[in-house]
Amino acid sequence: MNKLNQLTIKQAKDGLKEKKFSSVELTQACLDEIERVDKTINAFITVTKDYALTKAKEADQLLAQGAIKPLLGIPIAFKDLYLTRGIRTTAASRVLKDYIPQYSSTVVEKIENAGAVIIGKTNSDAWAHGSSGENSDFGSTKNPWNIHKIPGGSSSGSATAVSASCSPAAMGTDTGGSIRLPASFTNTVGLKPTYGRVSRYGVVAMASSLDTMGHFTKTVEDSALLLSVTAGKDKQDATSLDVPVPDYANELIKNRIVTIGLAKEYFSEGINEEIKSSLEQAVNKLKSKGFEIKEIGLPHTKAALAAYYIIVFSEVSSNLSRYDGIRYGNDRSYFGDEAKRRIMLGTYSLSAGYYDAYYLKASKVQTLVKQDFENAFKQVDVLIGPVSPTLPFNLGEKVNDPLSMYLSDVLTVPINLAGVPSLSVPCGFSDNNLPIGFQIIGPQLSEGLLFSIGHKYQSLTDFHTKTANI
Amino acid sequence: MKTYEPIIGMEIHVELKTRSKMFCSCSADWFGKKPNTHTCPVCLGLPGALPVPNKIAIEWSIKLGLALNCKIPSFSKFDRKNYFYPDLPKGYQISQYDQPFAINGNLKKVGIRRVHLEEDTGKLIHQGDSTLIDFNRSGVPLVEIVTEPDIHSSEDAKAFLQELHRIIRYLDISDADMEKGSMRLEPNISVGTGEVPDYKVEVKNINSFNFVKKAIDYEIARHKEILEKGQVPVQETRGWDEKKAITYSQRLKEKAHDYRYFPEPDIPPLIFKEKEIKRAKDQLPKLPGDKRRELKELGLKDDDIEIIIDDIATLNFFEQALNVVRLSGNREISAQEIANWLVNKKINIDKQNPKDLIMAIIAKKQNSQISSDIVSKAIDKVISANQKAIDDYNGGKTGVIMFLVGQVMGATKGKGDAQEIRKLLEKKLTYG
Numbered sequence A: 001m002n003k004l005n006q007l008t009i010k011q012a013k014d015g016l017k018e019k020k021f022s023s024v025e026l027t028q029a030c031l032d033e034i035e036r037v038d039k040t041i042n043a044f045i046t047v048t049k050d051y052a053l054t055k056a057k058e059a060d061q062l063l064a065q066g067a068i069k070p071l072l073g074i075p076i077a078f079k080d081l082y083l084t085r086g087i088r089t090t091a092a093s094r095v096l097k098d099y100i101p102q103y104s105s106t107v108v109e110k111i112e113n114a115g116a117v118i119i120g121k122t123n124s125d126a127w128a129h130g131s132s133g134e135n136s137d138f139g140s141t142k143n144p145w146n147i148h149k150i151p152g153g154s155s156s157g158s159a160t161a162v163s164a165s166c167s168p169a170a171m172g173t174d175t176g177g178s179i180r181l182p183a184s185f186t187n188t189v190g191l192k193p194t195y196g197r198v199s200r201y202g203v204v205a206m207a208s209s210l211d212t213m214g215h216f217t218k219t220v221e222d223s224a225l226l227l228s229v230t231a232g233k234d235k236q237d238a239t240s241l242d243v244p245v246p247d248y249a250n251e252l253i254k255n256r257i258v259t260i261g262l263a264k265e266y267f268s269e270g271i272n273e274e275i276k277s278s279l280e281q282a283v284n285k286l287k288s289k290g291f292e293i294k295e296i297g298l299p300h301t302k303a304a305l306a307a308y309y310i311i312v313f314s315e316v317s318s319n320l321s322r323y324d325g326i327r328y329g330n331d332r333s334y335f336g337d338e339a340k341r342r343i344m345l346g347t348y349s350l351s352a353g354y355y356d357a358y359y360l361k362a363s364k365v366q367t368l369v370k371q372d373f374e375n376a377f378k379q380v381d382v383l384i385g386p387v388s389p390t391l392p393f394n395l396g397e398k399v400n401d402p403l404s405m406y407l408s409d410v411l412t413v414p415i416n417l418a419g420v421p422s423l424s425v426p427c428g429f430s431d432n433n434l435p436i437g438f439q440i441i442g443p444q445l446s447e448g449l450l451f452s453i454g455h456k457y458q459s460l461t462d463f464h465t466k467t468a469n470i
Numbered sequence B: 001m002k003t004y005e006p007i008i009g010m011e012i013h014v015e016l017k018t019r020s021k022m023f024c025s026c027s028a029d030w031f032g033k034k035p036n037t038h039t040c041p042v043c044l045g046l047p048g049a050l051p052v053p054n055k056i057a058i059e060w061s062i063k064l065g066l067a068l069n070c071k072i073p074s075f076s077k078f079d080r081k082n083y084f085y086p087d088l089p090k091g092y093q094i095s096q097y098d099q100p101f102a103i104n105g106n107l108k109k110v111g112i113r114r115v116h117l118e119e120d121t122g123k124l125i126h127q128g129d130s131t132l133i134d135f136n137r138s139g140v141p142l143v144e145i146v147t148e149p150d151i152h153s154s155e156d157a158k159a160f161l162q163e164l165h166r167i168i169r170y171l172d173i174s175d176a177d178m179e180k181g182s183m184r185l186e187p188n189i190s191v192g193t194g195e196v197p198d199y200k201v202e203v204k205n206i207n208s209f210n211f212v213k214k215a216i217d218y219e220i221a222r223h224k225e226i227l228e229k230g231q232v233p234v235q236e237t238r239g240w241d242e243k244k245a246i247t248y249s250q251r252l253k254e255k256a257h258d259y260r261y262f263p264e265p266d267i268p269p270l271i272f273k274e275k276e277i278k279r280a281k282d283q284l285p286k287l288p289g290d291k292r293r294e295l296k297e298l299g300l301k302d303d304d305i306e307i308i309i310d311d312i313a314t315l316n317f318f319e320q321a322l323n324v325v326r327l328s329g330n331r332e333i334s335a336q337e338i339a340n341w342l343v344n345k346k347i348n349i350d351k352q353n354p355k356d357l358i359m360a361i362i363a364k365k366q367n368s369q370i371s372s373d374i375v376s377k378a379i380d381k382v383i384s385a386n387q388k389a390i391d392d393y394n395g396g397k398t399g400v401i402m403f404l405v406g407q408v409m410g411a412t413k414g415k416g417d418a419q420e421i422r423k424l425l426e427k428k429l430t431y432g
């Protein structure tokens, strides 16, 4: 049997139920692993040791009373953009270095109400601005598979916390790939849900019209379990969708053999050959199980990246205005370079005389990208594509070249512009043992279908069971 | 000599008296409350907090738009107006830019350009060298009404504002109290000399209709004087000094402040169905214009109508009093009679109820009936008892009439009115 900290949510739940170990033991195992590896990988900004052990004790009492809650006694980490009442929340920026929130985000409350134990707050690019984790004001996070490589961002700490078995699951945010990219770089499962499926209330906003609240797990099964807890209408988030939440664990085991689309734009010359061949193998595996494969086009893929960044910068410039140091936090001089860059570019693109050429045009491109996906989903049930055009790159390799950093998101941002869900699933390793993942993209609110395909794939493969040696 | 034409437009802000604020569930009743007690993550602009629009505030804005004969577009949205000020916790105000709730209306021949909804800011309190911020007012729903520059005199501006104030009170959507700042008036003024002027002066911080009138008059005179010299007044924002009754320069207006408006991503656009708008229109209460017509049909004098409809409480009192009469089947008391009492006798409607007023009118009528009987009997008695005086009067010594009035007054023990008795006496003596 795996060590306690290496268990999936499902395995940990079963173990707790059968009284093989307690939540305190499980939590302590995770805390010990953090203690052992976090000096190296820097996944956490805050480890909530005492709070976690207190909560684990409470969970054990409830377990002893026979209580049943979906996450009772399970440790979980949160990207440090999720507000946690009484627990420092920094957004990985020096501006909020000592900020202790008065309230918790809706997702934190839902997860705590489900019995989970908050184990810590994870590192990320400051304000979720980045694709590598290197923009954190608390130091870069390292990839557990090769500590000289970036883990992908912006949810770098949440991805590595799960990848390095510091926590069975972690919440992240995905505005343009910030969950899927690090998931594919760290051999974890990353879910970017449909926009509005999970409440954004109480999570530091990056680009409000694109931000989604998703998570990292070791398996697709766990991903389904967690979404059943986090999803649903929140009366405090006007953009959250008022659609009933299915039992995703049930959706997961439905054996749905469907038509898979491959967008030719996602397999163009810019894509790393090793990633391409891993994808081909994955597709062939599914094909051999009866899935139909069809090539389709997403013609506006190229324009999506530019449109994405204009919308993001514009919204960022407005969303960061509240951090003026008057009511809380440090003043604006504490913003890092990337935040300043985004504030300036966003301010510019919203300015009178430029609005039409930038923001308005970007909105029009967004409509076209949406239509691309709508058209695609008339022909196929889901799409499969790579998550990243490259393997995890070296720390420091792109920090002075923001544009090439932005290009890391070329295969993930169109999905955010379209507002549809996407699930990143491990599908292999490069010759130098770096993880590779693929994403399954579906129409609005098709998370159940994505889980069933991802689960099926994981039942045929064992990539996701491999762990890094640190 | 040149002819000068004042061109005046108005911007009016009205705080709605909804129970909760515009985008959170805090109480909107901020006035006079302990600072920063009506606050939450949303109206304090804390990280991660999101706005959820107040449905009642939206309904009321549309009501106001309809009452001002506006068109209600089927699609509307909120936008962010970005600027920094310490009383603005998010660094932007949620407002409406290019697609407000109501457009293209009119009131008293003044075009209404738009009616839109936004949130109020916090309040800065300056204390010595430091400034304190009270966020109780932050996020209170604020409606902005913008007119076309269709007003050409300070009197018309005042009359327009008074009618708007009445409409708001009739709709019962705001207390529209200028002292408390729940109705704020900003005229913009320019003076044309044949062609359209290419400047305009905005006057802020005015808290009464009379001051608006005075400020406009002051500005018109000031502009004329400058134009006389062949110069053009500076485009600027001016304040109103109510003690000195003058305006003073506040800040030069940057040609167009760049607020970097963009659609508020936290609030989905709002779609209104034609049916909903029609229902809202059908449910509008009677407005001052309707009431003016109704009272006119009752035969009331124009001046009295204006006094009665000016204040919804007075109007309600009048209508209730009228109803008491109708229900009692009494045909002797006319609507005008009730109006006379209400208008001339300055009835305190807070202390008296309409039924009591009608009782008082009836009693007074009966009293005067009784006293007129007594008076006419007394006159007959005095005439037959004072033949000498009658002869003198008929002989031309009309001064003797005062003696006779005195006699009648004595006989009635002071009942009746001396003037009235004199008239009755003269009539009797002349015509028999």
Ligand SMILES: [Zn+2]
Pocket: B021, B024, B025, B026, B038, B039, B040, B041, B042, B043, B044, B139
């Ligand atoms: Zn509030």
